[in-house]
Amino acid sequence: AHPLIDTAPAARLDHARGQSLPDWIALRSGRIPFFPDGVAHPASREEVRQLLDYAREHGVHLIPYGGGTSVTGHVNVVADYPTLTVSLARMDRLVQLDGESGLATFQAGVNGPALEARLAEHGFTLGHYPQSFEYSTLGGWAATRSSGQFSLGYGRIERLVAGMRVETPRGEMVLPPFPASAAGPDLKEVFLGSEGRLGIITEVTVRVTRRPETEYCGGCFFPAFGAGMAAVRELVRRRLLMLRLATAAETGLGLVLSGRPDLVRWLSRYLRLRGVGEERCLLVYAAAGTAKDVALARRETRRVSRRLGGVDLGAAAGGSWYRNRFFLPYLRNTLWEAGYAGDALETAVPWSRAAQLVDQLAKTLDRALNGVGERVHVFTHLSHVYPDGCSIYVTCIFRLAEDPGETLARWRALKRAASQAIVAHGGTISHQHGVGTDHREFLGAEKGPLGLEHLRETGRFFDPAGFMNPGKLF
Ligand SMILES: Cc1cc2nc3c(=O)[nH]c(=O)nc-3n(C[C@H](O)[C@H](O)[C@H](O)COP(=O)(O)OP(=O)(O)OC[C@H]3O[C@@H](n4cnc5c(N)ncnc54)[C@H](O)[C@@H]3O)c2cc1C
Structure with missing residues (x-):
C-alpha cells in the first residue's frame, strides 16, 4: 500500500461509520457489512493529491473524512469494493489571517474548538457552532452545508465560506475569496454540499468577526x-x-x-x-x-x-x-442503555407551511410504528429561523427491539414516513444534515429530473472514473 495508508484494524473500524442511528446500530451490534481497507492521514495538499492519484490509478473508491459526525450515512463504505478513507485530521493549521478584511484561511481538517481557539488568539470568532462542534471540521461543514446554532447572527456556512481550494480527480480548483462577484455563477456553490463526491476540500477561507464583548x-x-x-x-x-x-x-x-x-x-x-x-x-x-x-x-x-x-x-x-x-446528544448513550433509541430529523419550509408541517410530522411519527405495536415519543423545535421560514427539528424516541435488524426496520419505517410527509408538504429533505445515503432517494423530489441529471453530470465532469464517495448524494 501507499506509505500514507494505515491498514491497522483499529483505524479501519474507527473510520467505518458515522453517527447516524443506523451507524450506531451497526457499531453496537457488530453488524458492519463493509470497512475501509485503509485510512490515510495526509498533512498537506500535495499528499492529498498523491492519494487521489493513487486511488484513481488503483481503481479504489475514496471517502473524504472530516470528524465522522455525519448523521446521514456520508462516510460509510456502501459496497464490497476496495475503499480508502482519507481523514483530514492532520490538516488543521491556520494558514493565513487577514485581520483587516476579516478573512481566515484554515486547512480543512480543523475541528470546531481548535478553529475557535486559534481565532481567539487574534481576537476573532467564526461563530459556527453546530451541536457536533467538538468533533466536526471546517471541511465537513462546507461539504454538508452545515448550520450552526447561532446562524441567525453569523450566518450558515455558505455565508461564512469566502473561498476554497479543492483537489478534484481532474486537478485543483482554486476559488478565491471575493466580497461579492458578478462574474457568472458562483462556483463555490458547486462544492458547498458536494459531500465528498467532487474532490477533497483542502483549504477554506472563512469570514470572521471580532469576538463580542x-x-x-x-x-x-x-x-x-x-x-x-x-x-x-x-x-x-x-x-x-x-x-x-x-x-x-x-x-x-x-x-x-x-x-x-x-x-x-x-x-x-x-x-x-x-x-x-x-x-x-x-x-x-x-x-x-x-x-x-x-x-x-x-x-x-x-x-x-x-x-x-x-x-x-x-x-x-x-x-x-x-x-x-453541546452535551444533549450524549443522552443517546443513556437512552440506549435504558433500552431506547433516539434519532433526529430535520427540514425547512416557508412560514406559511411551518405550523402545518410541525403538526403533520408529529402525527405521522406518532403512529409510524403502530403496525408493530410500538409507541414513538416525538419532540420538536424550530432550530433555525429566517425572515421567510424556519427549520423544523424533530427528535424521536422509541424502544430498541431484541434483534438489531428489527430496530433498524423501525428506524426505516420512521425515516420513510417522515421523509414522505416532508416532501408532501414542500419541505427540503434536509436543512442542515445533508443527503448522504439516507436522504438520497428523496433528493429528486426537490431538484427535479433535470436538476438531478445536472448534479450527476457535474460528478462525471470532476470525477470521470466515479471513485469519489460513491453511493452518496446523487
Ligand atoms: C450529535 C450531533 C449533532 C449535530 N449537530 C449538527 C448541527 O447542529 N448542525 C449541522 O449542520 N450538523 C450537525 N450534525 C451533523 C454533522 O456534524 C455535520 O454534517 C458536519 O458538518 C459534518 O462534519 P464532519 O467534519 O464530521 O464531516 P464527516 O462526517 O467526516 O463527513 C461528512 C461528509 O463531508 C465529506 N467531507 C468531510 N470533509 C471533507 C473535505 N475536507 N473535503 C471534501 N469532503 C469532505 C465527507 O466525505 C462526507 O460526505 C450533528 C451531528 C451529530 C452527531
Whole structure:
C-alpha cells in the first residue's frame, strides 16, 4: 500500500461509520457489512493529491473524512469494493489571517474548538457552532452545508465560506475569496454540499468577526406554540444570534430533564398565574455584542414577547440551554442503555407551511410504528429561523427491539414516513444534515429530473472514473 495508508484494524473500524442511528446500530451490534481497507492521514495538499492519484490509478473508491459526525450515512463504505478513507485530521493549521478584511484561511481538517481557539488568539470568532462542534471540521461543514446554532447572527456556512481550494480527480480548483462577484455563477456553490463526491476540500477561507464583548442567552415561555411563532417571526429581523422555539412536548421534556422537580412545580404555578398553562412553549434567544447591544436586544425581545402573551424569565430560563448546548446528544448513550433509541430529523419550509408541517410530522411519527405495536415519543423545535421560514427539528424516541435488524426496520419505517410527509408538504429533505445515503432517494423530489441529471453530470465532469464517495448524494 501507499506509505500514507494505515491498514491497522483499529483505524479501519474507527473510520467505518458515522453517527447516524443506523451507524450506531451497526457499531453496537457488530453488524458492519463493509470497512475501509485503509485510512490515510495526509498533512498537506500535495499528499492529498498523491492519494487521489493513487486511488484513481488503483481503481479504489475514496471517502473524504472530516470528524465522522455525519448523521446521514456520508462516510460509510456502501459496497464490497476496495475503499480508502482519507481523514483530514492532520490538516488543521491556520494558514493565513487577514485581520483587516476579516478573512481566515484554515486547512480543512480543523475541528470546531481548535478553529475557535486559534481565532481567539487574534481576537476573532467564526461563530459556527453546530451541536457536533467538538468533533466536526471546517471541511465537513462546507461539504454538508452545515448550520450552526447561532446562524441567525453569523450566518450558515455558505455565508461564512469566502473561498476554497479543492483537489478534484481532474486537478485543483482554486476559488478565491471575493466580497461579492458578478462574474457568472458562483462556483463555490458547486462544492458547498458536494459531500465528498467532487474532490477533497483542502483549504477554506472563512469570514470572521471580532469576538463580542459579551453573549447572553435568555428564555421566554409562551402560552401556545402559535404565539411563540408569531414572536419569532417578528424578532427574526432584530439583531439576535439565535431564536429557538420548542413545542409544548419538548418544553415539558426539557423541564423534566432539568432534574429539579420542586423548581418546576414552582415555575408551573408562577406561569399559570401569568396566563401560561400546560401548553407552554419555551423560546430560547441569544444576543451578543457590547453590553449596550445586548441590553437593547433583551429589551426588544421582552417587549415583543410580552405583547404576545410571553413571560420572559431571562437567563433563569435560557442559561441551562446555553450551558448544555453541546452535551444533549450524549443522552443517546443513556437512552440506549435504558433500552431506547433516539434519532433526529430535520427540514425547512416557508412560514406559511411551518405550523402545518410541525403538526403533520408529529402525527405521522406518532403512529409510524403502530403496525408493530410500538409507541414513538416525538419532540420538536424550530432550530433555525429566517425572515421567510424556519427549520423544523424533530427528535424521536422509541424502544430498541431484541434483534438489531428489527430496530433498524423501525428506524426505516420512521425515516420513510417522515421523509414522505416532508416532501408532501414542500419541505427540503434536509436543512442542515445533508443527503448522504439516507436522504438520497428523496433528493429528486426537490431538484427535479433535470436538476438531478445536472448534479450527476457535474460528478462525471470532476470525477470521470466515479471513485469519489460513491453511493452518496446523487
Ligand atoms: C450529535 C450531533 C449533532 C449535530 N449537530 C449538527 C448541527 O447542529 N448542525 C449541522 O449542520 N450538523 C450537525 N450534525 C451533523 C454533522 O456534524 C455535520 O454534517 C458536519 O458538518 C459534518 O462534519 P464532519 O467534519 O464530521 O464531516 P464527516 O462526517 O467526516 O463527513 C461528512 C461528509 O463531508 C465529506 N467531507 C468531510 N470533509 C471533507 C473535505 N475536507 N473535503 C471534501 N469532503 C469532505 C465527507 O466525505 C462526507 O460526505 C450533528 C451531528 C451529530 C452527531
